[in-house]
Amino acid sequence: MARISKAPGERRLELIETAERLFFRRGFDETTVSDIVRELNVAQGTFYCYFKSKDDVLAAVIHRSISQGVEKLRTAIAQPARNAGERLSRLVSGMLSEYSGHSKLALYMQKENNAGIHQKSVIEVVSRVTPLFEEVIRDGTHSGDFSVEHPAEMAALLVGILVHLLHNPGLIDEPPRRERMCATMEQILRASLHGSKGDQGIQLQW
Amino acid sequence: MARISKAPGERRLELIETAERLFFRRGFDETTVSDIVRELNVAQGTFYCYFKSKDDVLAAVIHRSISQGVEKLRTAIAQPARNAGERLSRLVSGMLSEYSGHSKLALYMQKENNAGIHQKSVIEVVSRVTPLFEEVIRDGTHSGDFSVEHPAEMAALLVGILVHLLHNPGLIDEPPRRERMCATMEQILRASLHGSKGDQGIQLQW
Amino acid sequence: MARISKAPGERRLELIETAERLFFRRGFDETTVSDIVRELNVAQGTFYCYFKSKDDVLAAVIHRSISQGVEKLRTAIAQPARNAGERLSRLVSGMLSEYSGHSKLALYMQKENNAGIHQKSVIEVVSRVTPLFEEVIRDGTHSGDFSVEHPAEMAALLVGILVHLLHNPGLIDEPPRRERMCATMEQILRASLHGSKGDQGIQLQW
Amino acid sequence: MARISKAPGERRLELIETAERLFFRRGFDETTVSDIVRELNVAQGTFYCYFKSKDDVLAAVIHRSISQGVEKLRTAIAQPARNAGERLSRLVSGMLSEYSGHSKLALYMQKENNAGIHQKSVIEVVSRVTPLFEEVIRDGTHSGDFSVEHPAEMAALLVGILVHLLHNPGLIDEPPRRERMCATMEQILRASLHGSKGDQGIQLQW
DNA sequence: TATGAATGAGTGTTCATTCAT
């Protein structure tokens, strides 16, 4: 086969994107390394020039996918907002739509037979999203919109709720349930974070 | 080898118990059907007289383990209580201690390399524990201790928090964090469920 | 494929014989486990019911082949003999003809690309043949035919000479060289083992 | 990476020395070409500017190592000596100490998992040392110290004994065995080479 | 000479499951 050299970064990216597409289409276990390289018309060994193992690409794929979502969230809370509740709402709404809609990650999370991906994804999501919640909660407490004694712990627990929702798409599959879930979520947020001011501005778009 | 017949129930139970011990000790994937039957001095085929597959015993093991915990929870909330908050507290405290202490399940949940068991366990725990929460919340709402519009959804979200804690033992490994986590949990519960009466009686033992 | 059960001993023997034939024909590395089972029309897994690994059959093959040769040697020295020299001559002649003629082992020993087999074979041959030499030398010393102070060490060194010959077929490939080698070998044996009696009876048939 | 040109001989030597160190430390199969070039901070391809293949460096490494030993032996027998026995003794003692002590080659020879190196080393040692033995024996026969009809064959067989000792360090690991082995070796040499003169001067230093 | 990205052939092994007895 013709030998085509490329810049390492480019080759690596091609591999990640191809792997992502295949993992997404058929699941991790059902995708072989051979499948990936065949699609790119490169040799089996080329794969191993860029990744230590099949698990290693998976990590890269997950990291990349999640990074994109996290970046959006980060941007969302960086926008000017009337109050802390609005920022938190953006965070929660963002997570729900980003990870439970038609996004790549949503599927990993929900597909059976992908327990491994699932778990790794959750771990990465949690570890990267929790700090964002913590920041918003902490800021809100400073501004008086919220009143939370332990922002880190509160953040962790709220993220827990969201992850649980993403894990269990059955909880929100029918519109009426989704409505009720959304209302309940708002209730929990408002009650748990209530500060001295009247309107915190929590309002989920979902 | 001599053929030893036993009462079907007994043989089945032996298999479940042996499988549980091994799954627990080395993880699911690292335990082979051979390991299980060798320990019991029965033939490979015997295993398949009682279980359709290896996954099938896993289901039995998980079901059995979780049932024991759920039974305790059911008993706990059946005891007379001064108010709904006390019942809920028992439920939450019970779950935390049952599943995060030294119980069998706690380990499945926390061990890496057991993504499959993990996932199945969570599904079973959630499906069996959520109704208990729903019942307590619904009762509490009737009695006026709580004021929750959508008990089913509230139950689901609260269970989500708990599952998240069990998934992430790192969140509660140091005593001070655990204290803060416990306080935050109480805060969320009190605020989210607050009814017309003053004292709901929510007080976690952990 | 039809499932044909056989007595374990029989199956095992079939596998060893087939493996031997193939190792012998194409070398160890060039023979795959698939080759072996295909020839016998059994499944890949069947192989692993009887052997832990490919190396494991190799050990079995070598052990079996060498055992046959050693058995002949043992028989040869057990026959009545006029003196120790005759017994020793049988041993040496036997080894040379058994292992350097057209016997299976001869080929392992001489084939390149079989360094592994080679080495394992030598180790096994040495460990099983040296005691026979030691016995004959010891007996000969007792009877006065030989006069050897350290029979074990003398046995080891003489076996060394023989193994070296087997390793280096080039030393004996032309008849005249072979003649000279044989005479020299006799000289060494006679001189090294010389006892009080005149004729020890050392006379190689080769 | 910066391209660093060096005198060809120098580069080649660096590669040989690095390869030797690694082969010695981890064995031939366990050392990759990557390991070698990484250690020297040169590219994969550079290796192939100097050696046709990995086996090719191995040959160079072995050749170089053995040459050093052979040179010492050659020097030893070139020194003035009272008689042929003394020269032979130097040869035998030299081989034993050179190749069985702490020398590089000794380890190749004794390490398992290095069947390939082992075999190649032996072949090279034998082919280069045997002529030295032959020379000494032939000279000794001319001078009357020895009386050997076929010097080439005698040399080959004596080398066989020595190689066998080097192969089987177990034969000489305990001091008492070593003593006996040394005495037996002397006995064989004296008896096999005995000439018309009384004292041949064979006396091993080991 | 030197680089280093690319090549690609090659296989031992596991173990859940089956089925003839």
Added chain:
DNA sequence: TATGAATGAACACTCATTCAT
């Protein structure tokens, strides 16, 4: 019910070597 010999699919990974630059 129990046995246990037999099945067989399925695949990640290495690394010596090449070659376009």
